[in-house]
Amino acid sequence: MQQQPQLAPTYEKCPTHPINDIVLFCLNDECKEPLCKECCKLHIQQHNQQGTPAIIDTVDSVREMLFNDVHNLKIKFEEEREILHHFSDGEHSQLIKSIHGKIEQVKKNLHQLINDYCDQLEKEVQKRIHQHKAAHPGEKKELHHKLNTVINSLDQQEKGLQSQKYIKSCLILLFEKKDHDLEGLSLDIDNALKHYLQNMFDICIHNDKFDKINDVLREYVEIHQVNLGEELENYTQQIRENKKIQGIQQQQYQNKQQQQYQNQQQFQQSIKKQELNPIISQTIPQTKQNYQSIYDIPHNQLNIHSSLQQSRLGSNSKNYENRLQQNNEKLKQYYG
Structure with missing residues (x-):
């Protein structure tokens, strides 16, 4: 199963407050503004003055929500491409391959x-x-023996005539018969072969039958016009169902991995943000040093950040809207 790509946890610096990370987003339709914690305080006060709601969520949650939307949209377009590719007339389409x-x-x-x-x-x-x-056991074997004997004898005589001492061979041949009963041996061979070939067999190829075989082969495979409209509907439905099942499996796996990651990183990120970002009272001008928000208390900082981090489960969660509303109520209380 192919896993959905994971987003690496990283934060950009706030252009207004360079020492702070951008950790929040205002999702109000008129804003859509990234915020650090200092910007968030001023931003909520501005919304309160204007009487408009500040819809605050963590930048991690917004990023993941947008990433999931883009990823799911890409999957849908890939489905359409797969359908088009299957029924195209290109050499590499699934239809032509089939x-x-x-x-x-x-x-x-x-x-x-x-x-x-x-x-x-x-x-x-x-x-x-x-x-x-x-x-026909042994009929030709005896004739073969006779022929081999005569041929070997003639071969020796031939070699003797080719040698340097050929006079002796000449004298032998002059005083001996030279036919070796060729006529009688030939007659024996003819009679033996006639008897041997009386019940012989052969292969007969009927070329006229080959045309019939060719005609049958033409009937074996037929190329005809066909309407694949119904197959298109079935195949499209099959692709979408397969993608849906894969998507559910990927989402379940991703949620499990995300929950494990959150459990491991949540506390470490909270401590890291306390170290990297100064408390609010340190960024307020000297004339307002007497002001102290309950957000400046480390315990409350951890609670707020933990509450915001829970929204990173994404907009697909059933309790997402409730958590988002609770987060904003807390922020209004702390920053208002």
Whole structure:
């Protein structure tokens, strides 16, 4: 299962307060403004003066919400591309690959059929050969022996005439008969072969039948016009259902990973922000040093940040709106 990409936890610096990280977002339709904690205090006061609601959420939650929206939208467009690709007429489309796959299956079937037929034909020929050989035991063996004897004798005489001491060979041949009963041996061979070939077999190829085979093959595969409109609907539904199942599995896995990550990082991030960002009272002008917000108390800082971090579960959570409203009520109380 392909996992949805994870967002690395990182923060940008506030351009107005460079020592602070941008950790919040105002989602009011007229604002849509990123805020550090100093900007957030002033921003909420401005909303209170104007009588408009400040809809504050963590930058992590907003970023993740937007990322999920973009990612899910990309998946939907990928679905459409997959559908288009499946039914396109390109060589790499699924539809054309399916057609070529059927042709390859036809080749495989015909090759297998021809190979099986030829193998059976070979076995039948071997069977006939053994049967014919068994019906004529030793008939040609004796004739082969006679022929080999005569041929070996003539070969020796031929070599003797080719040697440097050829006089002896000449004298032997002058006083010996030279025919070796060729006529009688030829007659024996003819009679033996006639008897041997009386019940011989051969392969007869009927070329006229091949045309019939060709006609049958043309009927085996047919190319015809077809309406794939119904298949389009079924295939489209199948793609969307598969994507939906994958999306649910990915979301479940992502939620599990996100929860584990939050449990590990929540406290560390809270401590880190206390170290990197000064408390509010340190950023107030000297004339207002007597002012102290309960947000300046470390325990309350941790509670507020923890509450905001819970909204990072995303807008898909059932309690997202309730948590967002509670966060804003707390911020109004602390900053108002």
